[in-house]
Amino acid sequence: MRFGFIVGLLLILVGCSSFTGKKESEEIAVICQWGEQKFDLCQYDSYAQMVEGLLTEMTLDEKVGQMTQSIWHNNVSPEIIRDRRIGSIIHTEGPTPGPDAMDWINKFNEFQSRALETRLGIPLLIAVDAVHGQNTFEGAVIFPHNIGMAATRNMSLIEQAGYITAIEAAGTGFNWTFSPCIAMPQHEHWGRVYEGFTEDRDLTTQAVIASIAGHQGASLSNRNTIAATAKHFIADGATDGGVEGGNAIMSEQEMRETYLPPYAAAVDHGIAAIMVGFNSYNSVNMHQHTHLVTDVLKGELGFNGVVITDWNGGLRFGEPHTAINAGVDIAMQPANHDEFMGKLKASVLDGTVPMSRIDDAVRRILTLKFKLGLFSDPFAKEEFAQRIGSDEHRAVARQAVRESLVLLKSDNNALPLDPSDSIAVVGAHGHNTGLQSGGWSIHWQGQTESYRGATSIFEAINKVGSNVEYAEYGCYEGMAAEKAVVVVGENPYAEGFGDTDELWLSQAHKTLISRCKELGKQVIVVLISGRVLLIKEDLDISDAFVAAWLPGSEGDGVADFLFGVDGFKPVGKSPYAWPKEFSDIPIAADAEHALFKYGYGLQDY
Known part of the structure; x- marks a missing residue:
């Protein structure tokens, strides 16, 4: 077993060392060589200029489409994605494209092809909840959930798990995952305790840095990376009574000292996206929390990536304008995208949502797509399909299990x-x-x-x-x-x-x-x-x-x-x-009356 793990470790380290990515100038050259552009991007010298050029060209309908994410099944065909100019899709519970990785790749390539047929040919973001490996595909390596990964205290293993997840997710057609979850669960009652790494702030911060390094590497434009998402902003693990989607009641000082630092670290280390939580913070739902999303996350922390809702978040908590004006950029609308898009468009036309807010959201979305290299390399990475569930990947997961x-x-x-x-x-x-x-x-x-x-x-x-x-x-x-x-x-x-x-x-x-x-x-x-x-x-x-x-x-x-x-x-x-x-219950990490304190574990038999 030791030999197998060493081989797997060497493979992963070699893979991680290749996270150099292309320089922006090199990527722009590739974009210009790619013969399927609907809009002349080669007149610009930088991603930023390309984004502004596209923004100037886009209609309101095209912008609203980019801000909308739909599920690929539930009667949502590739043609609907094309005709409604939707900017991203998600795979989740429901039918799968088939038993083999190539079935998935072919299905999502079909969606991508239809997106490229739109007037401006803007590629799709294709997302999945790969939260402990590519856990939606039978045959992929499934790692210990985050609670176990944190028990290892091994940041190298957490990084390797992120890297393998990126490879196996890309090998099934995805370019974006909704992980890592960096909740710091404080109540054992909560049904998502295992999704968070730990109740401890500092260990959570270390883990999110390692996870981002694994998923995203040094450059998102590298083929063996996908965009990662830190979730759920903020304090989703600290709701009163440990209720899913409940109310986190705390002072701003506690929020800043305890729950904000892992997100600050995620921003500093280039996290591509952040998902807001179902929970409320002091009775204001996070999907509508302008102060925390816009002023703190985007303003103080300087987050320039994409903020996305959780499931149906653009309509679940009120009219779409409440989430968009709070600072949300993409709304995950599983089968009701038309309702969301229609209402959001009306809110722009009547002045409820300023065009500047729309442009900010679309600017972030397009920038992510450029960083991912989708404008020159939009289709699935077929070469990774054969690495799904490989012995090398399983050796790393096996090591993670025994250390957890x-x-x-x-x-x-x-x-x-x-x-x-x-x-x-x-x-x-x-x-x-x-x-x-x-x-x-x-x-x-x-x-x-x-x-x-x-x-x-x-x-x-x-x-x-x-x-x-x-x-x-x-x-x-x-x-x-x-x-x-x-x-x-x-x-x-x-x-x-x-x-x-x-x-x-x-x-x-x-x-x-x-x-x-x-x-x-x-x-x-x-x-x-x-x-x-x-x-x-x-x-x-x-x-x-x-x-x-x-x-x-x-x-x-x-x-x-x-x-x-x-x-x-x-x-x-x-x-x-x-x-x-x-x-x-709930028991604090340092409680003197604990059966076992935080950090306990015998180190010998």
């Missing part, structure tokens, strides 16, 4: 496992890659079935051990295994569907643990969860306890951890404090 696991307890020589041990892998989560990956894995809400190209925890353990059985329904009388690896945890969820007060294992999962113990087995619990849970009772009766978070497709990384493959020793540190009792 946090050892909370290790007694009675239960760990590391020995290949000669008689072992039972217990519970459905132990042999189901859908369950071990969580939400945003193949489907928006995840899935409860295994998916192509992934390795379950049982499969991984069975590769190493010589006497391994799978016991889905628990330990039983007469079971020969002396050690039980009991894999339990949450079922997949995403966004508000994960908001809950039931922050503990189900009774069925508790019984899996207690029954194995009653039968005299050494019990090693592997907890699959998108957040910290109330585990004290389960911890007390276990011989060893491992927080595995949501490890993704590479179950081999879990086996590496449990067996100490190649001399591996645990390195993961918890990105959150753990509560002892329900009354502890």
Whole structure:
């Protein structure tokens, strides 16, 4: 395994070192050589001049189209994109273009071709929520969710994960991803805890810098980059009660000292886009928060990229002019783009939205498209399709998994496992890659079935051990295994569907643990969860306890951890404090009464 990881690491480092990109003058020369321009861009000497030239030429309908993003399915054809002059599309939950990467590439190239048939031939931005790998494509590498990546404390791995995600997203036709999420979740109740890296400001800041470097490199014009998006601006993880889309109540000082620094770092490191949150800040929804979006983000921080809404954000919180005047540049309108465009146009014509605001938005959008090289190289990067799910990519994800696991307890020589041990892998989560990956894995809400190209925890353990059985329904009388690896945890969820007060294992999962113990087995619990849970009772009766978070497709990384493959020793540190009792929730990182404090993790078995 060590050799495979080294090969993968060298490949990634070589790839990262190629992030030199083209100089603007070189890219302009390529644009001028490209024979399909509808508008003479070669009369200009810089991107800025080209953008202003296009702005002067564009009609209001064309500008509004550029500010609109629609979903590619739901009866939205390539011809509709062309005829309505829509500037970007998104792939999300729903039908896929097909089982193979070339099906995706061909579908999105068809949309791109129709966009290029418009009067000015402005190319499309094509976006996806690739939040832990290209997680919408079955067969891609799916990394641990951000909560696990932060547990590694390994910024190099976070950068490599971003790089691999960029390659595999580009290899399925995309040039833009809506990640990384840099929420700093403060409430265990929130259904998006796992999307954020950690509750800690400084670790979040380090992680976003590394993620941007991986996704975007030194230049967006390089073929192996895609545009990244920091989300959700701002304080989405600090809503009262941990409610998705709720109200974050705090002083401006707290906001500036705690929640703004990761965004400032993202801006300083060239993040292409920032998505505003569903949440409100002191009762003003972020889609309408002119002070924070325009005055602070674009003004004080100097963000010159694109601000985009979240799902249906151009209409969900009021008339389109409220979001656009607040500083939003693109509205994500999944199947109601005509309504949004019509209302926004009317607001411009009646003076509610000044043309200067429209021009600022379109200027930012066109600038991003130039920086991405889309005016000379608009189509999908077919050469990356063959690298999706490659051994080299999986080796890096496997390393991320084993470094992300946090050892909370290790007694009675239960760990590391020995290949000669008689072992039972217990519970459905132990042999189901859908369950071990969580939400945003193949489907928006995840899935409860295994998916192509992934390795379950049982499969991984069975590769190493010589006497391994799978016991889905628990330990039983007469079971020969002396050690039980009991894999339990949450079922997949995403966004508000994960908001809950039931922050503990189900009774069925508790019984899996207690029954194995009653039968005299050494019990090693592997907890699959998108957040910290109330585990004290389960911890007390276990011989060893491992927080595995949501490890993704590479179950081999879990086996590496449990067996100490190649001399591996645990390195993961918890990105959150753990509560002892329900009354502890929400628990602060430095709480003295915590079951485990922020940063806890045994470093030996």
